[in-house]
Amino acid sequence: GESVGLHLPTLSVQEGDNSIINCAYSNSASDYFIWYKQESGKGPQFIIDIRSNMDKRQGQRVTVLLNKTVKHLSLQIAATQPGDSAVYFCADGDGNTDKLIFGTGTRLQVFP
Amino acid sequence: DAMVIQNPRYQVTQFGKPVTLSCSQTLNHNVMYWYQQKSSQAPKLLFHYYDKDFNNEADTPDNFQSRRPNTSFCFLDIRSPGLGDAAMYLCATSRDLSGNEKLFFGSGTQLSVL
Numbered sequence: 001g002e003s004v005g006l007h008l009p010t011l012s013v014q015e016g017d018n019s020i021i022n023c024a025y026s027n028s029a030s031d032y033f034i035w036y037k038q039e040s041g042k043g044p045q046f047i048i049d050i051r052s053n054m055d056k057r058q059g060q061r062v063t064v065l066l067n068k069t070v071k072h073l074s075l076q077i078a079a080t081q082p083g084d085s086a087v088y089f090c091a092d093g094d095g096n097t098d099k100l101i102f103g104t105g106t107r108l109q110v111f112p
Numbered sequence: 113d114a115m116v117i118q119n120p121r122y123q124v125t126q127f128g129k130p131v132t133l134s135c136s137q138t139l140n141h142n143v144m145y146w147y148q149q150k151s152s153q154a155p156k157l158l159f160h161y162y163d164k165d166f167n168n169e170a171d172t173p174d175n176f177q178s179r180r181p182n183t184s185f186c187f188l189d190i191r192s193p194g195l196g197d198a199a200m201y202l203c204a205t206s207r208d209l210s211g212n213e214k215l216f217f218g219s220g221t222q223l224s225v226l
Contacts, residue, residue, distance in 0.1 A: 008152040032212035043118075043202050043217035044155070051212070089154060093211040098167070099145075100210050102154035 008087065010107040019077040023090035023103045026071065030092040033066060034100065035075045039086045047075070047088075077108075085110045115139050118203050118218035125193050126226050133188040133221045135203030141216070143209055144186040146178060147202040149220070155202055161186060162209060190223075198225045 013019045025033070031052040036044035050057045050064045050073075057064050063076040073090050087107050091100040117136045125131040135144065143162050147155035159168045161180040175197070177189040190197055200222050204215040 034214060036217075041200075041220075041222065043116075043204075043220045044215075045217070046214055049214060087152075091215075093213075095212050097211040098160070098162075098209040099157055100215060105152070105154060107152075 008105055008107050010109060012109045012111060013080050015080060015082060015110055015112050017080055019075075019080045019084070019108055021075045021077075021088050021090075021106045021108065023073040023075075023106075024071060025073060025090070025092045025101070025103065027092060027094060027101065028071070029094040029096065030071075030101075031094050032100075033064070033073050033090065033092045035062075035064060035073075036089045036091065037084075037086045038089065038105070044089060080108075080110050082110050082112070084108060116203055116205055116216050116218035118201075118221050120221060121219065122222050122224070124224045124226060125190075127195065128192045131190050131193055131223070133190075133201050133203075133223070135186045135188070135218055136184050137186075137203075137205045137216075138184070139205055139207075139216060140183060141205035141207050142183075143206045144180060145204040145206070145210070145215065146176075146186070146188045147204060149200040149202055158188070193223070193225045195225050198223055 034049040035047040038044045048059045087105040089105045090103040093100040145160040146158045149155045158172045180186045200220045203218040206213040
């Protein structure tokens with residue numbers, strides 16, 4: 001991920017709609033990608049991860065898409081609910097490093 | 113049920129007064145991390161322990177120290193907190209080094225400096 005600046009992108013969606021949160025990464029060697037959800041005042045919570053040998057992975061109401069050609073990752077949330085309101089962070093890493101690199105978060109706001 | 117536990121949830125300290133934040137884990141993971149997170153920003157890695165081996169990030173100020181007396185516990189010591197150190201401090205663990213491993217985070221300690 002690319003963590004830059006203090007401005008937090010915000011995505012506003014209506015309850016019931018699908019949400020798509022995007023993330024760009026810069027390390028061509030990255031082979032592991034992960035999404036976290038962070039609610040206000042809490043620690044990041046694991047949502048879903050994907051390795052570079054896949055381009056899509058599905059969980060419960062969530063799908064992660066990986067496009068290695070353009071170094072892009074997205075998180076899709078189906079039928080977005082008020083409880084999905086949070087900041088979402090992507091992170092990436094590779095087997096040669098000892099840490100995940102976090103991207104700039106995206107704030108998801110769900111309105112009725 | 114909690115796997116990574118941080119205490120306290122909220123900590124208030126005075127400018128220049130040493131403070132210690134605590135983290136414990138029930139996962140028996142090899143690696144424990146400390147992150148600093150300021151409002152609306154991504155977590156910033158301060159350092160990590162792989163077992164007993166300490167690894168400091170190059171840009172972590174000397175004011176921040178850490179101890180890991182055993183597998184389960186890890187402490188963050190801030191020797192002389194400044195106003196700029198007010199932040200959420202997150203502890204995390206992973207089974208192995210996290211270049212391709214999931215991190216498990218605690219709930220964080222919100223530090224205020226008066």
